[in-house]
Structures are given as C-alpha cells and as structure tokens.
Amino acid sequence: MDKKLRTLALDVGYQKGRPVVNRVSMDLYPGEIIAIIGGNGAGKSTVLKTITGQLEKLSGDIRICNRREEELTEEALAKMVSMVTTERIHPELMSCYEVAAMGRYPYTGRLGILGEDDKGAVTDALRMVGASDIATEDFSKISDGQRQRIMLARAICQDTDILILDEPTSFLDVQFKLDILSVIKKLAKERKKAVIMSIHELEFVPAMADKVIGIFNRQVYQIGTPREILRGENLEIMYGMEKGSGSIMEEGLWQYAHSLERLICQK
Amino acid sequence: MNSEKKKTAYLFGALTVLLALCFFFSLKVGSTDVTLKELFEILLFQDDAMYGKIILSIRLPRVIAAMVLGGALSVSGYLLQIFFGNPIAGPYVLGISSGAKLFVALCMVVLVGQQIHISSWFMVAAAFAGSLLSMAVVMALAGKVKNMALLVVCGVMIGYICSAVTEFVITFASDSNIVNLHNWSNGSFSGISWEHVRISVFIVTITLAVTFFMSKPMGAYRLGEAYARNMGVNIKNLRRILILLSSILSATVTAFAGPISFVGIAVPHMMRGVMKTNTPILMIPACFLGGAVITLLCDCVARSAFAPTELSISAVTAVFLAPVVIYMLLTRRSNVHG
Numbered sequence: 001m002d003k004k005l006r007t008l009a010l011d012v013g014y015q016k017g018r019p020v021v022n023r024v025s026m027d028l029y030p031g032e033i034i035a036i037i038g039g040n041g042a043g044k045s046t047v048l049k050t051i052t053g054q055l056e057k058l059s060g061d062i063r064i065c066n067r068r069e070e071e072l073t074e075e076a077l078a079k080m081v082s083m084v085t086t087e088r089i090h091p092e093l094m095s096c097y098e099v100a101a102m103g104r105y106p107y108t109g110r111l112g113i114l115g116e117d118d119k120g121a122v123t124d125a126l127r128m129v130g131a132s133d134i135a136t137e138d139f140s141k142i143s144d145g146q147r148q149r150i151m152l153a154r155a156i157c158q159d160t161d162i163l164i165l166d167e168p169t170s171f172l173d174v175q176f177k178l179d180i181l182s183v184i185k186k187l188a189k190e191r192k193k194a195v196i197m198s199i200h201e202l203e204f205v206p207a208m209a210d211k212v213i214g215i216f217n218r219q220v221y222q223i224g225t226p227r228e229i230l231r232g233e234n235l236e237i238m239y240g241m242e243k244g245s246g247s248i249m250e251e252g253l254w255q256y257a258h259s260l261e262r263l264i265c266q267k
Numbered sequence: 268m269n270s271e272k273k274k275t276a277y278l279f280g281a282l283t284v285l286l287a288l289c290f291f292f293s294l295k296v297g298s299t300d301v302t303l304k305e306l307f308e309i310l311l312f313q314d315d316a317m318y319g320k321i322i323l324s325i326r327l328p329r330v331i332a333a334m335v336l337g338g339a340l341s342v343s344g345y346l347l348q349i350f351f352g353n354p355i356a357g358p359y360v361l362g363i364s365s366g367a368k369l370f371v372a373l374c375m376v377v378l379v380g381q382q383i384h385i386s387s388w389f390m391v392a393a394a395f396a397g398s399l400l401s402m403a404v405v406m407a408l409a410g411k412v413k414n415m416a417l418l419v420v421c422g423v424m425i426g427y428i429c430s431a432v433t434e435f436v437i438t439f440a441s442d443s444n445i446v447n448l449h450n451w452s453n454g455s456f457s458g459i460s461w462e463h464v465r466i467s468v469f470i471v472t473i474t475l476a477v478t479f480f481m482s483k484p485m486g487a488y489r490l491g492e493a494y495a496r497n498m499g500v501n502i503k504n505l506r507r508i509l510i511l512l513s514s515i516l517s518a519t520v521t522a523f524a525g526p527i528s529f530v531g532i533a534v535p536h537m538m539r540g541v542m543k544t545n546t547p548i549l550m551i552p553a554c555f556l557g558g559a560v561i562t563l564l565c566d567c568v569a570r571s572a573f574a575p576t577e578l579s580i581s582a583v584t585a586v587f588l589a590p591v592v593i594y595m596l597l598t599r600r601s602n603v604h605g
Binding site for chain 2: 052078079083085089091112158
C-alpha cells in the first residue's frame with residue numbers, strides 16, 4: 001500500500017539550531033492511526049504543527065502522498081491534509097453549520113458559495129459527529145465538547161486522505177471522549193483515512209492506535225504497537241515516574257483500556 | 268435556509284431604500300430650502316437657475332461624497348476588524364486616519380508654501396503614505412500588546428500626537444490657501460468639488476470590487492490563522508492585502524474629508540446587529556450601505572443643526588457613534604481573543 005505521510009529525520013522546533021524534537025521518522029498508511037504520546041512540553045504539538053505547515057521544519061523531509069511538502073501549493077495541500085488543533089477559535093456570529101462548512105473552502109469557487117455537493121458533505125460530516133441537531137446554533141454559545149465535534153466535522157468535510165488531530169479529547173468528559181474517538185476510529189477503518197493524533201489519555205491508546213510514537217528527551221523514544229510501548233518501564237522513563245510505579249500503572253491502565261476498547265468498537 | 272436568504276434580501280432592499288431617502292432628504296435641507304418638486308426639476312433638467320447652482324455644484328457633490336466616503340470608511344473599519352480578529356478596531360481609533368491627516372497637512376503646507384499646485388491624486392497618495400506609516404506603528408505595537416482594548420488606547424494616543432503635530436504645522440503656516448485646512452483637519456465635507464467626487468468614486472469602486480472578491484479568504488480567516496492556512500489561504504498575502512485595501516479606503520476619505528471619527532468602528536458593529544451575520548460577502552455591501560446612510564445623516568446634522576455655522580463631521584459622528592463603541596466595549600466578553 002502507498003504511504004500517505006512520511007517524515008524523514010525531521011527536526012522540529014521554534015528556533016533554528018534549537019530543535020524541540022530531533023530526527024522524527026515515521027510512515028503512515030491509509031486506514032492507520034498513529035498516536036503520539038509524551039509528557040507535557042515533550043513536543044507532540046510541535047511535531048504536528050510542523051507537519052501541517054504552521055511551523056517551518058528545521059531540517060529533514062516531509063512527504064505527503066509521495067510528494068515533498070515544498071512542492072505542493074497551499075490549495076493542493078488543503079485537499080490532502082486537514083487538522084483539528086488545540087487552539088480555541090472565537091468567530092463572531094457564526095453558526096455551527098457555517099464553521100463546519102469552512103472545511104469545503106478548497107472546493108468552492110472564487111466567492112466561496114457552497115454548491116449542492118458541498119452542502120451534502122457538510123450535512124454528512126455533521127451527522128457523522130452527531131451534531132446535526134446543533135447545526136443552527138451560534139458556535140460561541142455551545143460547550144467545549146460540542147465545539148470539538150464541530151471542529152472535527154470541519155476537518156471531515158475537508159475530505160482529505162490525512163487527518164492530523166492535536167489532543168482531540170482534551171477538556172472533554174468521558175462520554176464526549178468516547179464519541180469523538182469512535183468517529184475517528186470509524187474514519188480510519190471505514191473511509192481509509194490516515195490519522196495521526198497526539199493524546200494524553202493513555203487508556204484510550206490501545207483502542208485507537210495501530211502504532212504509538214513515544215517522545216522523550218528531545219527525540220522519538222520508541223515506536224511500536226500499544227502493547228510494546230505502554231509498559232511499566234517505558235512509562236516510568238517517558239513520564240519521569242518513580243521506580244516501581246510504572247508496573248502498578250500498567251496493570252490498571254490495561255484493564256481500563258480494555259473496557260474502553262469495547263465501548264469504542266461497539267459503536 | 269431559504270427564509271434566511273429572503274430576510275437578507277429584504278434587509279438589503281430596506282437599506283437601499285433608506286439610502287435613497289437620505290440622499291433626497293440631504294439635497295433638500297440646508298441654508299436654502301427647496302421643495303421636492305423643485306429638487307426633481309433641478310436634477311432632471313440640470314436647471315442651474317436660482318437654487319439650481321447651489322444644488323448642482325455645491326450640495327450634490329457634497330452629498331455624493333458623504334455617501335461614497337462614508338461607505339468606504341465603514342468598509343475600511345470592517346477590514347481592520349477581520350485583520351485583528353476583533354470588532355474593536357477602526358481606522359480612527361487606531362490612529363490611522365490621523366497619520367494620513369498629518370501627511371496631507373505636511374505636504375500641503377510645504378508645497379503650497381513654494382507655490383506648487385497639488386493635485387487631488389497627490390493628496391490621496393500622501394494620505395495613503397501616512398496611513399501606511401501609522402499602520403506600521405500600530406502593527407509593531409500589536410506585536411507587543413496582545414490586548415485589543417489596550418491597542419486601541421495606544422492608537423488613540425498616536426492619533427493625538429499626529430493631530431497635535433498637524434495643529435502645530437497649520438498654525439505656523441498662515442498662508443491664505445491653508446485657511447480652510449483647519450476645517451478639513453477636523454473632518455468636513457464642505458467644499459468638496461466634483462473633481463474630488465470623481466476621484467473618490469473611481470478609487471472606492473475599484474477597491475470595493477477587489478475587497479468583495481477577497482471575501483472568501485476573509486471568511487476563512489475568521490477561524491484564526493492556523494485553520495485558514497489549513498484550508499489553503501496564503502496568510503501572508505491575505506494580511507498584506509487587507510492592510511492595503513483598508514489603508515487605500517481610509518486614505519481616500521482622509522484626503523478629501525479629513526479624519527472622520529468612529530464610523531469605521533461603530534458602523535460594522537451596528538450592521539452585524541442588523542444583518543445577524545458576520546459573513547464577509549454580505550457584510551461588505553452591508554457596511555458600505557450602512558456607512559453611507561449614517562455619514563449622510565451626520566453630515567446633514569453637521570451643516571444644518573447650527574446653520575449658518577457648520578459643525579465638523581467628526582463632532583457629529585462622535586456624539587452619535589462613540590456611545591455605540593462604549594456599549595460594545597462594555598458588553599464584550601473580556602476573554603475573547605485577549
């Protein structure tokens with residue numbers, strides 16, 4: 001199968017010569033979900049921001065659908081990669097429908113007027129995230145959980161092969177987390193989207209991820225399956241935990257993770 | 268969705284009718300009152316006997332200028348609001364109009380002093396240069412001051428400095444050519460000629476057309492830089508274009524009518540309330556119509572409230588529109604956009 005996204009020895013950071021994370025190399029295939037984990041400030045967001053082009057890469061290579069990122073125009077890139085960030089937006093007097101419909105930007109004409117296809121795609125995306133009933137509400141007046149659904153719907157109707165999600169579940173209650181993650185899982189498995197997401201809640205990782213990238217000490221600490229990565233000794237190192245507490249953590253984590261996996265997969 | 272479209276169409280219809288009514292009303296009132304019948308005869312037959320001359324060569328250009336420039340000013344403010352992602356922005360409160368004023372005054376005083384005739388185009392160019400310069404100062408400050416209300420305070424201070432220097436320059440240049448510079452520097456539509464009107468209409472029409480075709484990326488920019496970029500917007504270009512368009516519009520206004528206060532900040536806010544939307548493709552025409560109506564009415568008040576003494580247009584717009592701005596500042600949630 002074709003790789004959708006590749007990074008080769010990618011250095012990311014805010015300043016030349018001072019990379020936050022060094023030499024990130026990964027391959028992402030269609031239908032696959034990669035979870036990036038690591039402590040606060042480890043540089044998960046920095047990696048994702050670099051891939052979406054919000055930050056300039058310091059060195060290395062990013063290949064999107066087998067083409068170097070530099071060769072792609074903004075419009076072409078917009079049809080390949082969509083994202084949900086942790087940044088909160090404050091649009092004034094915009095309905096949820098309008099916010100989600102912004103995802104159709106790369107497909108509409110000079111004046112951005114939605115055609116029938118576009119409207120269909122927006123309605124579909126809103127239904128998929130379970131937000132059809134709040135479509136007409138003012139975006140600034142809904143809850144954080146609802147907002148996250150709308151932002152995901154926006155990314156979905158942008159209709160890209162690659163989805164980049166920065167902590168899509170932060171600040172949400174457990175039911176909202178389950179809802180959002182089920183949708184993401186469905187996108188990968190049913191629509192063959194390639195997903196890369198950063199996540200703090202390790203208990204959801206086994207249900208979601210095919211591969212896990214653990215970031216620690218300015219580099220990729222390990223890449224592997226959730227089974228390989230989410231082990232006591234790795235957690236102790238990555239999160240700077242006390243000796244011995246990792247194994248206690250591991251035991252409980254996997255039990256909870258199994259329950260959550262059942263809940264996510266039954267949807 | 269369909270009923271919403273209908274409502275929008277009605278609102279635009281109502282605004283257009285209102286503007287037409289204000290247009291005829293403004294032509295009618297003034298130091299010499301004419302009846303509606305006389306007014307139509309004058310307009311239709313270009314009859315310049317009796318009051319005709321007053322209407323055709325003084326009042327008509329003034330009324331058209333107030334409409335076109337008022338609308339332009341309001342759109343200029345709307346562009347700045349999109350740029351800053353915040354409705355508390357406008358060319359006057361950010362000191363941009365005053366920067367334009369200072370440049371125009373300097374050019375006039377220096378060049379008129381040397382007996383050089385200044386063309387209207389040159390005035391617009393000078394105002395544009397002044398706008399861009401104060402814009403650059405505001406942008407440099409915006410990099411440091413993240414709070415919009417604080418940035419506005421800085422803008423008002425820049426405005427005061429520019430106005431003070433302008434006053435200074437004008438006071439010491441007592442050439443007879445510069446006598447009416449004093450009126451202009453406080454904002455006034457009096458003495459606007461047909462040449463000014465032609466140039467204004469030309470510049471404003473082209474700029475508005477370009478603005479209208481920028482409404483798609485402007486719409487996306489409302490979701491913030493990161494998302495706009497993800498949708499394929501070239502952020503750097505968009506920001507440059509927004510600044511250029513906004514500066515051209517406010518510079519044209521300032522070159523011919525001086526700095527006009529609060530129209531740029533308050534009218535877009537009022538139009539958002541009327542239209543119940545912030546979609547640029549609707550807001551750009553709505554701001555233009557709204558700005559035209561309000562500026563026209565304020566100009567009527569300016570020339571007829573204490574006739575034959577004329578008030579400066581900024582004094583009138585300030586009385587009516589500053590409360591709107593205060594209301595806006597008070598009712599906004601303080602956590603929005605820092």
